[in-house]
Amino acid sequence: MNDSDSDLQLILALNLKCRELKKPAAQGFHLLDTSDNKKISAKEVKVGLSKCGKDVSVDRAKKLISHFVPPGGQMNHSQYVRFITSIPKPVLVYWPVHGRSDFCQAMLVAGNVTYELDTDTANSWPAAKEETPFGQIPVLHHGDMTIGQGGAINRYCAKLAGLYPSGVVEQATCDMYLEQIMDIFSGIFKAYNETDKDTKIEKWKMLETEFLPKNFKLLEKNLVASGKPFLGGDEINAADVAFFALYGIYSKASLDMSIAMADCPKLQEAYDATCKFGGLPNFPKRYLYFSSDPSNPAF
Numbered sequence: 001m002n003d004s005d006s007d008l009q010l011i012l013a014l015n016l017k018c019r020e021l022k023k024p025a026a027q028g029f030h031l032l033d034t035s036d037n038k039k040i041s042a043k044e045v046k047v048g049l050s051k052c053g054k055d056v057s058v059d060r061a062k063k064l065i066s067h068f069v070p071p072g073g074q075m076n077h078s079q080y081v082r083f084i085t086s087i088p089k090p091v092l093v094y095w096p097v098h099g100r101s102d103f104c105q106a107m108l109v110a111g112n113v114t115y116e117l118d119t120d121t122a123n124s125w126p127a128a129k130e131e132t133p134f135g136q137i138p139v140l141h142h143g144d145m146t147i148g149q150g151g152a153i154n155r156y157c158a159k160l161a162g163l164y165p166s167g168v169v170e171q172a173t174c175d176m177y178l179e180q181i182m183d184i185f186s187g188i189f190k191a192y193n194e195t196d197k198d199t200k201i202e203k204w205k206m207l208e209t210e211f212l213p214k215n216f217k218l219l220e221k222n223l224v225a226s227g228k229p230f231l232g233g234d235e236i237n238a239a240d241v242a243f244f245a246l247y248g249i250y251s252k253a254s255l256d257m258s259i260a261m262a263d264c265p266k267l268q269e270a271y272d273a274t275c276k277f278g279g280l281p282n283f284p285k286r287y288l289y290f291s292s293d294p295s296n297p298a299f
């Protein structure tokens with residue numbers, strides 16, 4: 001790891017630490033409990049970084065926090081807040097609608113990571129098309145970094161939020177669910193892209209009564225086989241948050257989600273708990289881009 005990416009890595013480490021301490025993620029400023037005045041040591045930063053797959057010496061960890069603490073000292077709450085606020089916020093380019101970017105926004109919101117939604121660039125689309133990595137949005141800017149591709153952005157935001165697991169097996173399982181969930185999201189275009197009104201109504205019905213029930217049952221099957229309460233295992237992780245976003249997109253499109261959930265009691269329990277997780281109860285409301293209701297302009 002070189003010095004230039006160290007700040008972002010430290011954020012990731014601190015957010016993982018937040019997860020361990022069951023505190024809101026770092027950009028929510030609450031890592032350290034002011035009442036008991038707990039402090040984070042360079043050793044803890046080192047442990048946090050190693051959980052992110054970044055091994056640094058305690059000396060290096062000390063250096064990372066050295067701008068914020070006196071030599072040999074530990075980071076207290078106000079120093080920590082100063083550190084965190086010096087990190088630029090992630091800026092997401094997307095329209096103010098529920099759709100593909102709900103996944104990464106759900107990660108950030110779940111982890112209480114503050115971010116900006118740049119709707120101006122999106123609303124003036126395609127003016128900025130050539131400036132994006134692949135001519136499409138979502139695009140995420142964070143500091144000097146710019147990335148395209150929703151899947152990459154979702155994972156990056158999950159890491160910022162402390163929701164991406166650290167072990168390679170857990171990562172692979174999480175990725176498996178993320179991919180499957182994005183496939184289920186893509187199913188929405190079967191109806192959305194239809195131009196004939198009656199066929200379109202039928203296609204939305206097919207999503208409601210066949211496609212989603214079939215796919216949710218597959219998630220349920222895997223959840224039951226895991227013997228764990230969440231797609232993320234013993235704890236909610238990015239996989240559960242992605243399912244939250246997926247469910248939201250389809251339910252906001254006015255599909256009756258009870259049909260798909262009818263045979264999925266474990267998935268229902270995991271979903272209900274995820275709805276209460278972190279900042280998700282306040283997941284922002286946007287305009288509708290998908291609707292199965294023919295009287296809605298988004299149909």
Ligand SMILES: N[C@@H](CCC(=O)N[C@@H](CS)C(=O)NCC(=O)O)C(=O)O
Pocket residue numbers: 099100126129135136137138148149150151
């Ligand atoms: N695989 C890409 C697909 C991105 C995509 O389809 N973006 C659409 C909006 S959801 C877009 O940018 N449309 C405008 C365009 O292609 O010019 C991803 O996951 O980010």
